[in-house]
Amino acid sequence: xxxxxxxxxxxxxxxxxxxxxxxxxxxxxxxxxxxxxxxxxxxxxxxxxxxxxxxxxxxxxxxxxxxxxxxxxxxxxxxxxxxxxxxxxxxxxxxxxxxxxxxxxxxxxxxxxxxxxx
Amino acid sequence: xxxxxxxxxxxxxxxxxxxxxxxxxxxxxxxxxxxxxxxxxxxxxxxxxxxxxxxxxxxxxxxxxxxxxxxxxxxxxxxxxxxxxxxxxxxxxxxxxxxxxxxxxxxx
Numbered sequence: 370x371x372x373x374x375x376x377x378x379x380x381x382x383x384x385x386x387x388x389x390x391x392x393x394x395x396x397x398x399x400x401x402x403x404x405x406x407x408x409x410x411x412x413x414x415x416x417x418x419x420x421x422x423x424x425x426x427x428x429x430x431x432x433x434x435x436x437x438x439x440x441x442x443x444x445x446x447x448x449x450x451x452x453x454x455x456x457x458x459x460x461x462x463x464x465x466x467x468x469x470x471x472x473x474x475x476x477x478x479x480x481x482x483x484x485x486x487x
Numbered sequence: 488x489x490x491x492x493x494x495x496x497x498x499x500x501x502x503x504x505x506x507x508x509x510x511x512x513x514x515x516x517x518x519x520x521x522x523x524x525x526x527x528x529x530x531x532x533x534x535x536x537x538x539x540x541x542x543x544x545x546x547x548x549x550x551x552x553x554x555x556x557x558x559x560x561x562x563x564x565x566x567x568x569x570x571x572x573x574x575x576x577x578x579x580x581x582x583x584x585x586x587x588x589x590x591x592x593x594x595x
Contacts, residue, residue, distance in 0.1 A: 414575065414586055414587070414588045414589050415532065415575055415577075415586040415589075416586070417583055417584040417585065417586070420584075428582050428583070429583075430583045431488070431583060432583075464531055468579075471518075471520060471579065471580065472537070472579065473522035473524075473534050473537040473543075473577065473579055474522075474524075474532070474534060474577075474579075475534065477531035477532060478531065479531060480531055
């Protein structure tokens with residue numbers, strides 16, 4: 370049973386870069402899962418940010434593509450999210466998630482709230 | 488991008504009643520790659536239904552999904568107290584993956 374745990378700063382300044390890491394346990398990041406980030410602004414719905422395969426292949430939401438980088442660290446069995454030039458609109462609970470190709474999301478982290486404020 | 492529109496925004500019902508939630512897609516969802524999730528406050532979403540109509544592991548049979556193409560439905564046959572939550576549909580057949588805006592099922 371794959372378990373996911375997000376970590377990173379809970380507060381980021383406007384125009385800065387949001388950086389989060391998702392530690393994977395109970396399975397290898399080199400498995401057949403795609404590793405993903407999903408966010409949810411307070412009181413609002415879910416937004417898919419992007420995904421990465423262990424090979425390094427990525428897909429991003431076009432609405433965020435210019436500001437997003439998702440990377441994988443096989444040696445640490447984890448993957449990461451970087452979102453640049455953040456504004457208050459990027460304040461959200463950020464979830465890491467995992468799923469198979471063309472499958473729904475099987476595994477979710479508990480989520481971490483990131484607030485963008487000076 | 489496939490836009491998913493859920494209706495109604497809020498459903499006010501009593502325990503034991505039937506809930507019918509709708510999810511309409513802006514274009515056909517390929518091979519019924521449509522899922523439903525339940526989310527309670529402070530928790531991550533939980534997968535209920537995938538492939539439009541298949542229940543995920545451990546999901547009670549009072550939850551059922553139907554539909555194809557652009558129109559999908561989640562039905563909860565008899566609401567239990569623990570079913571009052573927000574429900575999201577998701578299409579995962581084309582990139583980017585997209586979610587509906589959610590339907591809140593609240594106690595009347």
